[in-house]
Amino acid sequence: MALQIQLQNFTGPLDLLLHLIKSHEMDICDIRIFEITEQYLTVIEQMKQLDLDIAGEFLMMAATLIHIKSRMLLPLPDDGTDEEEDDPRAELVRRLLEYQRYKEAGQLFDTLLRLDRDVFVPCLPVPVADGDETGQEAQITASLFQLAQAFYEIVRNQEKVEPFHEVVRESVSVADTMKRIRSQFVNAARLNFCDLVESGGRIRMVVSFLAILELIKMKILTVDQVAPFGDIWLKRLVTAEELTGLVLAGELGDYD
Amino acid sequence: MTELRALIEALLFVAESPLSIDKLCEVTEGSRSEVREVVDGLMEVYQRESRGVELVEVAGGYQFRTPAALAPWLRRLQRERPQRMSRAALETLAIIAYRQPITRAEVEYLRGVDSGGVMKTLLERNLLRLLGKKDVPGKPLLYGTSRYFLEFFGLRELSDLPTLKEFAALDPELAEALPRDPEENGS
Missing domain, CATH: 1.10.10.10 (Winged helix-like DNA-binding domain superfamily/Winged helix DNA-binding domain)
Incomplete structure (x- = not known):
């Protein structure tokens, strides 16, 4: 029987295996491992002939199948243990069943009414944020991932221009940097994230990032992003007076 | 009134x-x-x-x-065609929705395939969010679905998702994996 399979359509080896099991009308719980291994290897061979880049995972599954097949050939140890646990196929069956469940769930997700495909909401122009002190402007709260990604961008841009030079170890403390950032926030309610991250070397940048995170953790600052992919703003949550009165050093012994 | x-x-x-x-x-x-x-x-x-x-x-x-x-x-009226979701993306999203909080390695075990790229795309599309780190060696990141995920699929809350039981009642132990709300764990 010639196998005509759209190879690209498989999301992974489990997906391919499920397809083979279905097309050979097998019961997942009772796979005919010899037949399925042969079919699986045929598909892999076809992939090779078509010069497709075979992902390592597909080869790993081939190895697993061959391993199970070889264990099936060995006589079962007759020591009275549960027959099911001795079945070399058990682990694979469990994974297949579970994978099938999520595959079906994914298909179900595809039928849900999706925003911007099936249903639409008004898309309003995002208001431009201009140092509004009332804090009433529409805001999207940036997630930790977005903050980390923005930082990664800064580091990457920095690396491009960093001149070749001898490294001199300098000590920059988180506590000092927190004090610096605090002083910047005394006169401003919000500042751009990119401006706050200190330039001049990786250590300084990392330390100022840590200091910002620490200040967010202490609920002194909060992160906002007005538009997707827009600038990230840090906003002060306390009044200027409260900020100056804050004792940072006491809690920060560990950071020096 | x-x-x-x-x-x-x-x-x-x-x-x-x-x-x-x-x-x-x-x-x-x-x-x-x-x-x-x-x-x-x-x-x-x-x-x-x-x-x-x-x-x-x-x-x-x-x-x-x-x-x-x-x-x-x-x-x-749309200027851009809506972004398509690949089968791999939907599958990954389903695993994360039902199994959150979950690490990338756990997702990869369930899918049997490298999922770093798919998960990064889902994060960038704001469908996932980081829930913290798992307290095991290596401290891997834990992923869950975002609030926007609910908006995207028009769900009121996570429990709106059908329980896995409804579409495959094969393994009673696994079928009990109900969508868990990460908020309950005080993330």
């Missing part, structure tokens, strides 16, 4: 994401029962009159959305 109704309708009209009853109470200074009554009334009016927009409960709030039946015409 008429004034409150107009105000709530206006707020829902201009809001860029679903507004919760709490938020509506806060802005209108109305009582919960009043606000809820108005919202229910509005939902019913839009529903009954088969209007071009309907008031829908989604992601813990309320939002005006167009009925799905009008989608084919509305798509003509």
Whole structure:
């Protein structure tokens, strides 16, 4: 029987295996491992002939199948243990069943009414944020991932221009940097994230990032992003007076 | 009541994401029962009159959305085609939705394939969020679905997802994997 399979359509080896099991009308719980291994290897061979880049995972599954097949050939140890646990196929069956469940769930997700495909909401122009002190402007709260990604961008841009030079170890403390950032926030309610991250070397940048995170953790600052992919703003949550009165050093012994 | 109704309708009209009853109470200074009554009334009016927009409960709030039946015409107005979701992306999203909080390695074990690229795309599309780190060697990141995920699929809350039991009642132990709400764990 010639196998005509759209190879690209498989999301992974489990997906391919499920397809083979279905097309050979097998019961997942009772796979005919010899037949399925042969079919699986045929598909892999076809992939090779078509010069497709075979992902390592597909080869790993081939190895697993061959391993199970070889264990099936060995006589079962007759020591009275549960027959099911001795079945070399058990682990694979469990994974297949579970994978099938999520595959079906994914298909179900595809039928849900999706925003911007099936249903639409008004898309309003995002208001431009201009140092509004009332804090009433529409805001999207940036997630930790977005903050980390923005930082990664800064580091990457920095690396491009960093001149070749001898490294001199300098000590920059988180506590000092927190004090610096605090002083910047005394006169401003919000500042751009990119401006706050200190330039001049990786250590300084990392330390100022840590200091910002620490200040967010202490609920002194909060992160906002007005538009997707827009600038990230840090906003002060306390009044200027409260900020100056804050004792940072006491809690920060560990950071020096 | 008429004034409150107009105000709530206006707020829902201009809001860029679903507004919760709490938020509506806060802005209108109305009582919960009043606000809820108005919202229910509005939902019913839009529903009954088969209007071009309907008031829908989604992601813990309320939002005006167009009925799905009008989608084919509305798509003509779109400048960009809606981003497609690959089978791999849907599959990965399903695993994370039902199994959160979950690490990338756990997702990869369940899918049997490298999932770093798919997960990064889902994070960038704001469908996933980081929930913290798992307390095991290596401290891997834990992933879960975002609030936008609910908006994206028009779900009121995570428990709106069908339980896995409903589409494959094969393994009783696994079928009990209900969608867990990460908020409950105080993330």
